[in-house]
Amino acid sequence: MAVVDCVPDDEPFLSELRAKAATRISYGAPAPGEIAERARGAAVLATLYTYTRVDGAVLSRLPTLRLVATRTSGYSHIDAEAARRRGVAVATVPAASTQAVAEYVFGAVLAAQRRLVQARDAVRGGAWRYHDFRGFELAGATLGVIGLGMIGTRVAELGHALGMHVLAWSRTPRELAGVELAELMQVMARADIVSVNLALTGETRGLIGERELAKLKPSAWLVNTARGGIVDEDALFASLESGRPGGAVLDVLAEEPPSAERLERMSTVPNLLVTPHIAWNTEQAIRRQFDELTENVLAFLEGRPRNLIE
Secondary structure (H helix, E strand, O other), X not given: OEEEEEOHHHHHHHHHXXXXXXXXXXXXXXXXXXXXXXXXXXXXXXXXXXXXXXXXXXXXXXXXXXXXXXXXXXXXXXXXXXXXXXXXXXXXXXXXXXXXXXXXXXXXXXXXXXXXXHHHHHHHOOOOOOOOOOOOOOOOOEEEEEOOOHHHHHHHHHHHHOOOEEEEEOOOOOOOOOEEEOOHHHHHHHOOEEEEOOOOOOOOOOOEOHHHHOOOOOOXXXXXXXXXXXXXXXXXXXXXXXOOOOEEEXXXXXXXXXXXXXXXXXXXXXXXXXXXXXXXXXXXXHHHHHHHHHHXXXXXXXXXXXXXXX
């Protein structure tokens, strides 16, 4: 098997895999033309980062490939349809970062809405005042969850535990205790906080656009920890500049990393908190990701595949 995009800090997490399967490791972010070369002759291609695009052109150059294994829960960086046509399976780690991402949603909302960074900076600057930093409590507020997969379900559970009323919309509706199912536009209109927790697909790309954003309350906050392409960023920026919604947290962007021009554009948008795709990034989640990746690869090689996408 071939790991095509390792960084030195990752290598200790691959020790079990290397001990049990012949493994070739390549370091650094590969250029598009390098991915197939790094995986040449391998039955398994393991990718650790979403910037590694395993597309149809890559797959066509790997006739021996049987499995693409990613350590991420999403797989928008892998051309799943091209893999299916070539008889190549795709395995993900669907639950590894669930708790980390769900906790981030509430941590980011509290930090942004309670203006903790601004309050810290004010104190550092010698100002001791509370008048500028009034927020609201989550208990009693309405949480809108867009997508009820593993992460969305955990977000709903944590919101319920905090005393929030939870609304949810999902492409595949499922009944959850303490969760009211509603249409997408109803969730957008009624929620005080909207958390986007969907996979990026052809159906979900651009799902949250100008029309949906216009439904948000002027005081609402939107949080996207899923994939950047789900929210129309330009529409969101224009909406924030018009004062509706109250704010937004983006841990994911359509272009990662963003260009200098994009960074400059975002720096002018009011009440916008952008973080560099870190919602998943906890010590525990990283360990779970590599453990699941290892188990997925070994199970596949032993003829008992697990965590394959449909």
